[in-house]
Amino acid sequence: MREGLLFLDYQPVRRLGDGSIAAYEALVRWAHPVRGVLAPDTFLPIAETSDLVLEIDRYVLLRACDDAVAWGGADAPNVSVNVSARHVGRGLLPGLVARALTRSGLDPARLTLELTETALLGVTPTATSELDTLVQLGVRLAIDDFGTGYSSLTHLVDVPASYVKIDRSFVGRMTGSDASTAIVEAVVSLCRALNIDVVAEGIEDEDQRSMLSRLGCSYGQGFLLGRPGRIDLTPYVAALD
Numbered sequence: 001m002r003e004g005l006l007f008l009d010y011q012p013v014r015r016l017g018d019g020s021i022a023a024y025e026a027l028v029r030w031a032h033p034v035r036g037v038l039a040p041d042t043f044l045p046i047a048e049t050s051d052l053v054l055e056i057d058r059y060v061l062l063r064a065c066d067d068a069v070a071w072g073g074a075d076a077p078n079v080s081v082n083v084s085a086r087h088v089g090r091g092l093l094p095g096l097v098a099r100a101l102t103r104s105g106l107d108p109a110r111l112t113l114e115l116t117e118t119a120l121l122g123v124t125p126t127a128t129s130e131l132d133t134l135v136q137l138g139v140r141l142a143i144d145d146f147g148t149g150y151s152s153l154t155h156l157v158d159v160p161a162s163y164v165k166i167d168r169s170f171v172g173r174m175t176g177s178d179a180s181t182a183i184v185e186a187v188v189s190l191c192r193a194l195n196i197d198v199v200a201e202g203i204e205d206e207d208q209r210s211m212l213s214r215l216g217c218s219y220g221q222g223f224l225l226g227r228p229g230r231i232d233l234t235p236y237v238a239a240l241d
Contacts, residue, residue: 008029008064008067009228013199026067068106142164171203189216
């Protein structure tokens with residue numbers, strides 16, 4: 001990561017009812033001096049094998065909080081940040097989040113931390129305490145890629161999540177698969193009963209958007225609703241002290 005520049009693209013999360021933007025998800029990019037702009041799936045899996053991913057998480061969190069403040073006050077969109085599985089259970093995350101909120105001045109209610117089901121596998125007492133502390137700080141938690149991991153229903157009980165993000169693999173098959181549609185409908189109904197909001201990922205055509213809206217899904221994300229874009233390309237170096 002010493003060569004080139006990390007920066008963030010932001011993809012909107014829209015309310016399916018009126019199409020307004022509820023939040024932006026921060027997506028990290030690497031502007032490599034030789035290979036050009038690299039998407040996260042080309043470098044994050046390598047970073048995940050070491051503590052380098054912790055530094056990337058820190059950069060994304062600090063920058064995203066600063067950017068969200070620049071978007072405006074209470075009526076401005078929220079911001080979502082993905083957290084590596086490697087960060088969960090180490091006891092470091094609450095302090096990092098508290099620092100990012102303090103230095104930026106961001107209202108904690110405008111920050112959502114997205115955790116994949118993989119990150120939540122075998123949640124330890126330390127991890128559970130971390131998640132509870134994060135909620136006490138006022139931030140929101142989301143379970144990302146829901147349905148692709150293990151013990152999904154257990155996560156809905158054990159994790160104090162405000163949002164569940166239905167994986168794009170289910171959304172993409174909805175128009176041609178009654179089974180996928182039934183799964184999405186069941187997840188939406190279950191989350192509604194638990195007072196958890198649902199974001200459908202990977203919406204790429206109007207049929208999918210319309211079906212999700214009829215099923216009662218409140219929020220959506222995907223190329224139909226907005227591709228990732230660069231809101232602010234000003235070079236940024238996260239403070240290391």
